[in-house]
Amino acid sequence: MGELIPIREFARRVDVSDTAVRKAIATGRVTVARWDEKGERKLPMLDYDVALKQWRERTNQAMQRPEQGVEQGRIRQRSSVNISGSQETEKSIPEYSVSRAEKEFYSAQKIELEVKKTIGEQVEIAKVAEIVERDYSAVRAQMLSIPSRLAQELSLINDANVIRSALQKAIEDALSELSSGVAGFVASA
Numbered sequence: 001m002g003e004l005i006p007i008r009e010f011a012r013r014v015d016v017s018d019t020a021v022r023k024a025i026a027t028g029r030v031t032v033a034r035w036d037e038k039g040e041r042k043l044p045m046l047d048y049d050v051a052l053k054q055w056r057e058r059t060n061q062a063m064q065r066p067e068q069g070v071e072q073g074r075i076r077q078r079s080s081v082n083i084s085g086s087q088e089t090e091k092s093i094p095e096y097s098v099s100r101a102e103k104e105f106y107s108a109q110k111i112e113l114e115v116k117k118t119i120g121e122q123v124e125i126a127k128v129a130e131i132v133e134r135d136y137s138a139v140r141a142q143m144l145s146i147p148s149r150l151a152q153e154l155s156l157i158n159d160a161n162v163i164r165s166a167l168q169k170a171i172e173d174a175l176s177e178l179s180s181g182v183a184g185f186v187a188s189a
Contacts, residue, residue, distance in 0.1 A: 004033055010046050014055060021034040021046075060136040135178075142174040 007025070011018040020094035024030040025044065031054065094102070116122035150170055154163050 002047045004045040005048050007044055007046065010048065010051055013048070024055065024059065027160065030054045078083055142178055143171075146170045146174060 005013075007021045008018045021030065022028060028117045030046065030051050033050065033171040034045045035042040036045050037043070043146075113122060117124075146167070150166060154166060157163055157166075
């Protein structure tokens with residue numbers, strides 16, 4: 001058996017009211033380890049480790065009141081009534097050290113991006129989109145020009161293999177011309 005403590009001490013350690021602990025005992029969510037006699041009254045004593053485990057497993061944490069003071073790097077402000085009489089909502093303000101750490105993190109991220117951009121490891125999305133659009137337009141224009149360039153020449157040929165060869169050569173020439181232009185552009189970008 002672990003450390004035996006009264007309800008009020010357990011409530012203090014778990015940061016709830018002793019009424020909440022009494023309700024948990026009454027509903028069977030937390031079990032009493034032993035009843036000590038204090039005069040004419042019986043005082044329930046809880047095994048801290050067992051009661052804490054039961055409390056965490058059997059209690060809906062969403063129904064618990066929020067902690068006051070500092071909570072995971074944030075300072076909580078309780079709601080209050082302002083001068084006009086309306087209720088102000090509870091706000092969560094970052095603790096200074098958390099804000100400072102976030103600022104330093106994002107500053108480092110920004111500097112890293114600027115360095116990558118400067119040395120050419122990173123480019124802007126708009127620039128990439130512009131290049132892709134221009135290159136796709138060039139491919140489209142080259143492919144669409146093939147039929148008009150070959151139409152008269154191929155209209156006199158009846159052999160399918162000769163027509164296929166002429167088309168194949170025209171497509172390869174167009175792609176070769178495009179790839180040499182793209183390679184030249186990538187080197188200049």
